[in-house]
Amino acid sequence: MGKTTDSSDAKAVGEAVDPARLERDLAFLATLGARDDGGVARLALDANDTQARLWLAEQAAALGANASVDAIGNLFLDLPGSDPTLAPVVTGSHLDSQPAGGRYDGALGVLAGLEALRALGDAGIQPRRPLSLVSWTNEEGARFAPGTSGSAVFCGVRGLDETRAIRDADGVSLGSALDECLAALDAAGIPRRPLATPMHAFVELHIEQGPILERVGAPAGVVEGIQGVSWFEVTLSGSANHAGTTPRAMRRDALEGACALAASLREAARDEADRVRFTIGKFVVSPGSVNTIPDRVTFSIDLRHPEAATLDALSASFRLLAGQPWAGCQATLTPLSRIEPVDFPAPLTALLADTAEDLALTAPRLMSGAFHDAIHLAGHCPTAMLFVPCRGGLSHHPDEHVDLDEAVAGTRLLAASLARLCA
Amino acid sequence: MGKTTDSSDAKAVGEAVDPARLERDLAFLATLGARDDGGVARLALDANDTQARLWLAEQAAALGANASVDAIGNLFLDLPGSDPTLAPVVTGSHLDSQPAGGRYDGALGVLAGLEALRALGDAGIQPRRPLSLVSWTNEEGARFAPGTSGSAVFCGVRGLDETRAIRDADGVSLGSALDECLAALDAAGIPRRPLATPMHAFVELHIEQGPILERVGAPAGVVEGIQGVSWFEVTLSGSANHAGTTPRAMRRDALEGACALAASLREAARDEADRVRFTIGKFVVSPGSVNTIPDRVTFSIDLRHPEAATLDALSASFRLLAGQPWAGCQATLTPLSRIEPVDFPAPLTALLADTAEDLALTAPRLMSGAFHDAIHLAGHCPTAMLFVPCRGGLSHHPDEHVDLDEAVAGTRLLAASLARLCA
Numbered sequence: 001m002g003k004t005t006d007s008s009d010a011k012a013v014g015e016a017v018d019p020a021r022l023e024r025d026l027a028f029l030a031t032l033g034a035r036d037d038g039g040v041a042r043l044a045l046d047a048n049d050t051q052a053r054l055w056l057a058e059q060a061a062a063l064g065a066n067a068s069v070d071a072i073g074n075l076f077l078d079l080p081g082s083d084p085t086l087a088p089v090v091t092g093s094h095l096d097s098q099p100a101g102g103r104y105d106g107a108l109g110v111l112a113g114l115e116a117l118r119a120l121g122d123a124g125i126q127p128r129r130p131l132s133l134v135s136w137t138n139e140e141g142a143r144f145a146p147g148t149s150g151s152a153v154f155c156g157v158r159g160l161d162e163t164r165a166i167r168d169a170d171g172v173s174l175g176s177a178l179d180e181c182l183a184a185l186d187a188a189g190i191p192r193r194p195l196a197t198p199m200h201a202f203v204e205l206h207i208e209q210g211p212i213l214e215r216v217g218a219p220a221g222v223v224e225g226i227q228g229v230s231w232f233e234v235t236l237s238g239s240a241n242h243a244g245t246t247p248r249a250m251r252r253d254a255l256e257g258a259c260a261l262a263a264s265l266r267e268a269a270r271d272e273a274d275r276v277r278f279t280i281g282k283f284v285v286s287p288g289s290v291n292t293i294p295d296r297v298t299f300s301i302d303l304r305h306p307e308a309a310t311l312d313a314l315s316a317s318f319r320l321l322a323g324q325p326w327a328g329c330q331a332t333l334t335p336l337s338r339i340e341p342v343d344f345p346a347p348l349t350a351l352l353a354d355t356a357e358d359l360a361l362t363a364p365r366l367m368s369g370a371f372h373d374a375i376h377l378a379g380h381c382p383t384a385m386l387f388v389p390c391r392g393g394l395s396h397h398p399d400e401h402v403d404l405d406e407a408v409a410g411t412r413l414l415a416a417s418l419a420r421l422c423a
Numbered sequence: 424m425g426k427t428t429d430s431s432d433a434k435a436v437g438e439a440v441d442p443a444r445l446e447r448d449l450a451f452l453a454t455l456g457a458r459d460d461g462g463v464a465r466l467a468l469d470a471n472d473t474q475a476r477l478w479l480a481e482q483a484a485a486l487g488a489n490a491s492v493d494a495i496g497n498l499f500l501d502l503p504g505s506d507p508t509l510a511p512v513v514t515g516s517h518l519d520s521q522p523a524g525g526r527y528d529g530a531l532g533v534l535a536g537l538e539a540l541r542a543l544g545d546a547g548i549q550p551r552r553p554l555s556l557v558s559w560t561n562e563e564g565a566r567f568a569p570g571t572s573g574s575a576v577f578c579g580v581r582g583l584d585e586t587r588a589i590r591d592a593d594g595v596s597l598g599s600a601l602d603e604c605l606a607a608l609d610a611a612g613i614p615r616r617p618l619a620t621p622m623h624a625f626v627e628l629h630i631e632q633g634p635i636l637e638r639v640g641a642p643a644g645v646v647e648g649i650q651g652v653s654w655f656e657v658t659l660s661g662s663a664n665h666a667g668t669t670p671r672a673m674r675r676d677a678l679e680g681a682c683a684l685a686a687s688l689r690e691a692a693r694d695e696a697d698r699v700r701f702t703i704g705k706f707v708v709s710p711g712s713v714n715t716i717p718d719r720v721t722f723s724i725d726l727r728h729p730e731a732a733t734l735d736a737l738s739a740s741f742r743l744l745a746g747q748p749w750a751g752c753q754a755t756l757t758p759l760s761r762i763e764p765v766d767f768p769a770p771l772t773a774l775l776a777d778t779a780e781d782l783a784l785t786a787p788r789l790m791s792g793a794f795h796d797a798i799h800l801a802g803h804c805p806t807a808m809l810f811v812p813c814r815g816g817l818s819h820h821p822d823e824h825v826d827l828d829e830a831v832a833g834t835r836l837l838a839a840s841l842a843r844l845c846a
Contacts, residue, residue, distance in 0.1 A: 210668025227667060231713060241816060243702035243725040244650060244792030245633025248693070250816075255703055256689065259682040266679060270671070279666035280678055281713045285706040290654060290723040292704050300713040302666040369667030393664060393673075 004124040007423035010358035014412030016119035022411060023404055025111045028055070029095070030103040039398020040103055044096040044138035044149070045073065045177035050184050052095040056110065056135060057190050063117055065133070068193035069185050071160055072153040073137040073178050076193060079117060081130040081422060087200040087381075089127075089421040091116065091414060092134035094150070094373060098142045102400020104390060108407060109205045110135050116415035120422075127422035129200055136373045137178070144174045151373035154195050155380045199381035201348060201421050204374045205414045206385060207402055211393030212366055219409035220363040222352045223385035226375050227277065227367050228311050228341030232301040234322060236261065238329040240287060240295035251293055255285055257326030258297035265301065268317045276314070277304035277369055306341050306367045342375050344384040352384055355417045361409055386414055427547040430846035433781040437835030439542035445834060446827055448534045451478070452518070453526040462821020463526055467519040467561035467572070468496065468600035473607050475518040479533065479558060480613050486540055488556075491616035492608050494583055495576040496560035496601050499616060502540060504553040504845060510621040510804075512550075512844040514539065514837060515557035516629055517573070517796060521565045525823020527813060531830060532628045533558050539838035543845075550845035552623055559796045560601070567597045574796035577618050578803040622804040624771060624844050627797045628837045629808060630825055634816030635789055642832035643786040645775045646808035649798050650700065650790055651734050651764030655724040657745060659684065661752040663710060663718035674716055678708055680749030681720035688724065691740045699737070700727035700792055729764050729790045765798050767807040775807055778840045784832055809837055 005012040032052050033042030042048040053075050057067035065077040078088065093109025113133045120127065136154070141147020144166045152158040164175030208214075213221050238254035262280055269278035282300040301318070305311050315335070322333035349365065356363035368374075368385060377383040388410035391401040428435045455475050456465030465471040476498050480490035488500040501511065516532025536556045543550065559577070564570020567589045575581040587598030631637075636644050661677035685703055692701035705723040724741070728734050738758070745756035772788070779786035791797075791808060800806040811833035814824040 208668065209665050210670075211664075211673050212668075212670070215673070229667065241634075242632050242793060242818065243704060244652065244700055244727050244794075245631065245635075246700070246792070246816060247633075247635070247697045248699075248701075249697050250634050250638075253702075255685075255706055259685050262678075262682050263686065274670045274672050276671075277667055277669070278671075279676075279714065279716055281666060281708075281715050281717060282711050283678055283706070283708040283717070284711075285704075288705050288707075290704045291702065291725050293702055294704060294706070302714050304667050369669070370665060371667075393669060395665065 004126060007125055007419045010355050010416035013119060013123050013125065013416040013419045014359050016123035017115055017408060017412045017415055019404060019408045021118065022111060022115045022408060025114065026103060026107070029107050029111065033097065035100070035398055037398040040097045040101050041099050042095065042097045043099060043143040044140060045174065045181050046143070049096050050181040053135065053181065053185060054188055057185065057188060059114060063121060065117070067190050069182065069190050070154065070193050070195050072150050072163065072195070073181055074150040074154055075135045077133040079127065079131040081127045083128050084130065086129045087198040088130035088132045089418055090132045090134055090199045090202045091204065091418060092136065093204050093206055094136045094139035096138055096140050098140055098396045100398055102395060102397055104207045104400055104402045105209065105395050106139055108207055108388065108402060112205045112407065112411040112414050115411050116418055119415040120419055125419050129422040131418060131422050138174070139373055143168045148371060148373050148376060149174065151376040155376040156196055157376050157379070202374065202377040202381055202383045203414065203417060204372060204385045205410055206372055206387060207390040207395060208387040209370045209390065209393065209395040213387060213389035214391065214393065216364060218362040218364050219388065219406040220356060220361055220413050221366045221387040222349050222356065222363050223344065223368050223387055224349055224365050225306055225341060225343040225367055226372065227304040227306050227369055228308055228339055229302065229304045230311050230315060230338045231336040232318065233334045233336055234261065234299050234301060234331060236297045236326060236329045236331045238295050238327070239293065241293045243291040243293055246293060252328040253293050254297045254329050255294040257329035257331065258299060261321060261326045261331055262299065264321050265318055268321060269303065269314055275305060276310065304369060308341055342378045344378065345382045348382050348384040351420060352386060352413070352417050355420060356413050359412055359416060361413055363413065386410055427549065430548055430842045433778050433839035436542060436546050436548065436839040436842045437782050439546035440538055440831060440835045440838055442827060442831045444541065445534060445538045445831060448537065449526060449530070452530050452534065456520065458523070458821055460821040463520045463524050464522050465518065465520040466522060466566040467563060468597065468604050469566070472519050473604040476558065476604065476608060477611055480608065480611060482537060486544060488540070490613050492605065492613050493577065493616050493618050495573050495586065495618070496604055497573040497577055498558045500556040502550065502554040504550045506551050507553065509552045510623040511553035511555045512841055513555045513557055513622045513625045514627065514841055515559065516627050517559045517562035519561055519563050521563055521819045523821055525818060525820055527630045527823055527825045528632065528818050529562055531630055531811065531825060535628045535830065535834040535837050538834050539841055542838040543842055548842050552845040554841060554845050561597070562796055566591045571794060571796050571799060572597065574799040578799040579619055580799050580802070625797065625800040625804055625806045626837065626840060627795060627808045628833055629795055629810060630813040630818060631810040632793045632813065632816065632818040636810060636812035637814065637816065639787060641785040641787050642811065642829040643779060643784055643836050644789045644810040645772050645779065645786050646767065646791050646810055647772055647788050648729055648764060648766040648790055649795065650727040650729050650792055651731055651762055652725065652727045653734050653738060653761045654759040655741065656757045656759055657684065657722050657724060657754060659720045659749060659752045659754045661718050661750070662716065664716045666714040666716055669716060675751040676716050677720045677752050678717040680752035680754065681722060684744065684749045684754055685722065687744050688741055691744060692726065692737055698728060699733065727792060731764055765801045767801065768805045771805050771807040774843060775809060775840050778843060779836050782836060782839060784836055786836065809833055
């Protein structure tokens with residue numbers, strides 16, 4: 001800590017980021033739950049996930065930070081600021097993965113945050129505000145659905161008891177898995193901390209999980225918000241009849257109707273600007289026999305857009321379309337869930353964009369199409385996100401990949417932005 | 424046998440059919456494999472199917488006929504003709520059912536044949552040609568696939584050994600189930616008979632399994648042939664990506680492609696006369712997750728038409744369509760099977776139609792959309808079929824239903840036609 005750096009000197013802070021240290025941490029973390037195919041299976045609150053928490057807590061000492069854990073298992077590393085009355089600036093993401101997951105989704109945000117905190121120390125930044133790193137519990141929801149448990153409970157969006165009651169496929173409750181994890185942290189001497197503590201700002205770095213940054217060749221992106229999403233289920237009912245004996249004029253073919261309705265819904269969702277995300281991912285045809293006319297098709301719609309009004313308008317169009325007969329079949333459209341879009345505050349995204357400019361980094365603004373813990377934090381404190389590109393937009397897959405150069409660029413941008421926020 | 428009737432006197436022969444006797448037989452046979460829902464589960468070569476054969480063989484004595492069974496389990500009841508050097512006129516169908524089958528599919532053809540033989544005797548017809556009733560083994564193919572085993576082996580279309588080697592879902596071979604059945608028939612003193620014995624003609628009565636006769640209010644139909652059928656498998660390959668993060672322009676959505684290709688194939692198969700039967704019955708979407716763009720769709724095509732040239736032309740159109748890209752996805756079209764159309768000989772169908780006219784029965788000509796044992800017999804001897812309507816065109820279902828009046832009308836037409844054929 002011999003030198004001191006001006007918190008606003010993005011370049012100096014950024015240069016303190018050590019690519020070798022980040023690379024080493026990424027490689028080590030990938031050993032916890034390593035799969036033979038190079039991927040990672042570190043399911044929420046399993047032994048590897050607990051091991052990852054213990055490892056992260058061990059990093060506190062070298063940083064001069066204090067580790068603590070809350071009732072839902074979120075692990076914090078807190079660096080004091082010069083004014084202890086101020087709320088902290090917080091960064092972080094999650095350490096759990098999908099069952100056939102990659103090394104970067106979640107993990108990169110935690111490790112970039114850790115490296116950013118180290119870089120601030122190495123650069124001799126004297127933060128006025130406290131600075132915290134957090135790893136949120138069960139973001140993926142792969143073992144215990146739904147995900148984003150840690151951030152949702154922390155922010156009061158979901159109750160602790162209802163979340164503890166969720167069971168995995170083997171019937172193990174999240175609560176009992178959590179108690180095992182907390183016992184291991186207790187044994188390591190890590191103290192408890194309350195939920196819902198105030199924050200000055202939260203900035204999460206994450207892989208994009210989409211193709212945009214790679215296509216434009218940008219090493220990072222400033223996320224302006226998270227799209228809203230509506231899920232629907234559509235069912236068409238026709239008549240099952242013999243494929244060989246039933247003339248076309250006497251058919252009510254649920255698949256014929258479903259293909260036509262799906263095409264019309266897709267067309268209704270088509271926008272010039274290509275901002276609407278419309279996906280039919282699940283599509284089940286019954287009885288599913290080669291020589292029987294289908295009598296029932298059920299399909300899903302996943303609809304996303306940054307604006308609630310557009311989601312509303314499209315939902316209304318979908319209802320009208322589903323109200324018509326399709327190949328003589330009756331359709332029903334059932335809304336399953338809706339999550340409102342989140343806009344991150346302009347001053348915070350402007351700070352991130354300005355910092356990128358100061359670092360001479362191309363960091364276009366974009367929306368997040370996927371959920372993140374930041375969606376809950378956005379209701380708790382000023383929140384924003386940074387994205388780094390992942391190869392081919394691929395995530396939730398063992399082949400998920402981030403170039404080290406781009407991970408480093410994103411970490412520099414995160415570190416320099418945190419330095420400004422905690423000044 | 425006090426009276427004698429002219430074989431060409433359709434009315435007199437028809438009047439000898441006894442509705443109560445037919446009704447009683449239908450009710451009795453429905454007890455062998457009865458389901459709680461009113462349907463029948465009499466799977467090929469199971470205990471109920473063997474019981475049904477034993478019952479049928481017992482009816483021989485009252486008819487003055489001889490029962491015999493061949494190596495594939497086809498059971499024959501043979502009535503002698505006045506000229507024993509002539510090949511017999513044969514009628515019959517099958518006694519096995521689908522697992523959730525009805526009382527009439529197959530069974531009605533056997534029982535109508537039995538009642539027709541009785542009626543000829545009661546009417547005092549002295550047949551010149553021998554007259555036989557047959558029940559073919561495993562028409563349905565529900566337990567041992569493919570079906571029409573008895574007729575195919577009898578006619579030399581398939582080998583006995585390969586057919587015996589087929590196994591059911593429990594691993595039981597058709598051969599071992601057949602041996603059990605044959606042992607029961609042996610114990611009842613029923614002698615063996617050779618395969619492939621010559622026939623003068625074969626006429627099969629069957630339920631239509633389609634809606635046409637019911638729609639036109641006809642109690643019977645003269646079947647002119649059996650449609651040809653081509654089966655295909657179509658596969659589309661795209662890219663699985665995140666539903667929230669992948670812009671439309673960067674997608675290769677296999678489901679979008681499959682719906683568009685399916686609609687184009689359906690349109691290509693559309694004919695004014697409504698003679699083409701085009702069905703997509705199986706349609707499987709992968710990975711089938713609400714928030715993942717599908718990367719693979721596999722679907723079936725069942726295409727039927729009475730003319731081989733039309734099947735050829737449509738197959739060629741399908742190949743051209745599948746050769747194009749669909750929503751950026753590559754499609755492949757694989758032919759799985761093809762069965763050529765069969766035209767029944769005009770003199771035989773004319774005899775059936777003339778007999779219907781003599782009985783003052785409305786019996787329109789139509790094609791069979793479904794397979795029947797008659798498809799194999801058509802290569803063995805002059806063959807034709809009679810249909811009777813079934814309620815709502817429904818078959819392969821416990822609710823399958825035939826009005827007794829229409830079953831009787833069909834049986835009268837069968838009896839009067841057999842009388843003419845064996846004269």
